[in-house]
Amino acid sequence: MGSLDIAANMPIIWRHSVDEERYEKARVGRVFNRRRPKRYPVAVVEAESEEHIVQAVKLAIGQQLRISVRSGGHSWAAWSVRDNAVLLDLGKWEHISLDKDAGTVTVSPSTTGHVLNNYLGQHGFLFPGGHCPDVGLGGFLLQGGMGWNCKNWGWACENIVALDVVTADGELVRVDEEQNSDLFFAARGAGPGFPAIVTKFHLKVRKSYTSMLASTFVYPISKYSEVLDWVVKISPGFDDAVEIVACANTPAEVGEICITAHFVTFKNTREEAVKSLELANTTRPEGFLVEIVNEPTSLAEEYKAQALANPTGHRYCAENGYIKNDSNVAAVLEPSFTTLPHPKAFAIWFAMNPCSRRELPDMALSMQSDHYFAVYTVWEDENDDERCQKWTRGVMKDLAPHCEGAYLGDSDFQIRQTKFWTDDKANRLMEIRRRRDPTSRICGYLIPGDASGAEGLENIDKLHLD
Ligand SMILES: Cc1cc2nc3c(=O)[nH]c(=O)nc-3n(C[C@H](O)[C@H](O)[C@H](O)COP(=O)(O)OP(=O)(O)OC[C@H]3O[C@@H](n4cnc5c(N)ncnc54)[C@H](O)[C@@H]3O)c2cc1C
Numbered sequence: 396m397g398s399l400d401i402a403a404n405m406p407i408i409w410r411h412s413v414d415e416e417r418y419e420k421a422r423v424g425r426v427f428n429r430r431r432p433k434r435y436p437v438a439v440v441e442a443e444s445e446e447h448i449v450q451a452v453k454l455a456i457g458q459q460l461r462i463s464v465r466s467g468g469h470s471w472a473a474w475s476v477r478d479n480a481v482l483l484d485l486g487k488w489e490h491i492s493l494d495k496d497a498g499t500v501t502v503s504p505s506t507t508g509h510v511l512n513n514y515l516g517q518h519g520f521l522f523p524g525g526h527c528p529d530v531g532l533g534g535f536l537l538q539g540g541m542g543w544n545c546k547n548w549g550w551a552c553e554n555i556v557a558l559d560v561v562t563a564d565g566e567l568v569r570v571d572e573e574q575n576s577d578l579f580f581a582a583r584g585a586g587p588g589f590p591a592i593v594t595k596f597h598l599k600v601r602k603s604y605t606s607m608l609a610s611t612f613v614y615p616i617s618k619y620s621e622v623l624d625w626v627v628k629i630s631p632g633f634d635d636a637v638e639i640v641a642c643a644n645t646p647a648e649v650g651e652i653c654i655t656a657h658f659v660t661f662k663n664t665r666e667e668a669v670k671s672l673e674l675a676n677t678t679r680p681e682g683f684l685v686e687i688v689n690e691p692t693s694l695a696e697e698y699k700a701q702a703l704a705n706p707t708g709h710r711y712c713a714e715n716g717y718i719k720n721d722s723n724v725a726a727v728l729e730p731s732f733t734t735l736p737h738p739k740a741f742a743i744w745f746a747m748n749p750c751s752r753r754e755l756p757d758m759a760l761s762m763q764s765d766h767y768f769a770v771y772t773v774w775e776d777e778n779d780d781e782r783c784q785k786w787t788r789g790v791m792k793d794l795a796p797h798c799e800g801a802y803l804g805d806s807d808f809q810i811r812q813t814k815f816w817t818d819d820k821a822n823r824l825m826e827i828r829r830r831r832d833p834t835s836r837i838c839g840y841l842i843p844g845d846a847s848g849a850e851g852l853e854n855i856d857k858l859h860l861d
Contacts, residue, residue: 404450405442407454425486426473426475427471428471435476441486445559452562456564461479465483467529472809485503489503490503491514500598502532502598504532508524508527520601523548523601526541527698527702535804539551541745543661543694546638547637548601552583557597558570558578558582558596560594561591561594579758586815587839609660609687613653614655616732618680622656629675631749636667636668636671638661641654642657643731644740645739649684704771712772713769715770716800716801717767718797720766727797730794737773741773745768747766811859812859825850825851835848
């Protein structure tokens, strides 16, 4: 069958043959960031099955086109939208099935953390997907996945048992420790440079928790140093149920920048949960504006709070880094935490120790430190684009020398490259890329001019936009 005959059997929208509105909806309708890219695919395949994914790759091969993939559409830089490529949108390919005895779930990549946990919750299980409800498992897991209680439960990708993927030459294959093990290494940390297309993830699940509690302390930003020093210092003293984040934001009720410390514990009895938050509750500094101690919560409640902080229909840019362990964290983060450029912007310090101190499995993901920093600059008005992005770049320029490297998930390589892996893992990953997809059929890392190709991403500091 010729490649255009293949296209006749697929849900495909060609740019040249539909009206602009339909094309635009297919191009960016499922992209979370309202700051739309000026990149234009030749066609969009709205796959509904694994067979459509295989056919889309064959079509791209036949037409000598590149192919890009979209699962949940949450990459900040809209990596799925590429010039002159076939965009394979997996939003309509839906699959979830649980094997209770094995403790595994099989999901299609566009499944979101929220959808998966709604389903698993009914069966007494949980998966540590992204903190925001609508992040797709596809992009999230390929990057490593900083999911719920990552500091203790580890990277979400460590729960991948196997994957089904379509290779760059259009073959549907199983990937695990034994079969296609090079792709198994790559799938856990390659991010948007994975040289194949995932059709299904097979994941280990955890038993869900029946008593989640949260303690939250909000302070005026004048208490910034004292509060951040305190959170950083006490974090290693908690048990393995507690997720910890410090956040600078502008709560509407206060109307000015505040610093908040938020502790969530995942336990099975209230007594255990109260005990695990005791360290925070008994040592928190005086001078808070709001103190909420041992408040019952749930994943559903935490998702609601995340969705409020990351509203849809807004313009975003994100930056991040792993702050070196020997840094004075509060001093290094002060400019970003105290000068946010918009009332909707926020910055976080996310505790990663003890995960950061463990030896990781043999996988591409390899960059981490005790201190994860990210800034999410959120705004609504296009006129604020330049100001908000400039502020983000400026803050990160000063901070970068204090970082070991960065996380793919909150990065934009068109602006800045850095170390995303240790050098040995980066070299191995790029070798796998070159071998598995020598013509760069599958769009990889998006650098300026979309020029990275089969070579992949250099694991070095490079500033593309000052
Ligand atoms: C509001 C918000 C909250 C977030 N919270 C978190 C968080 O808590 N933890 C965290 O770790 N990250 C978080 N992120 C970052 C997020 O994980 C990444 O942006 C991730 O890429 C999103 O995955 P996606 O499938 O939704 O994105 P997409 O834009 O659909 O995919 C991103 C890229 O991944 C690759 N890809 C996706 N699916 C496939 C596939 N099936 N086969 C091959 N390649 C594929 C492609 O290169 C694609 O362009 C958040 C992002 C947002 C916008």
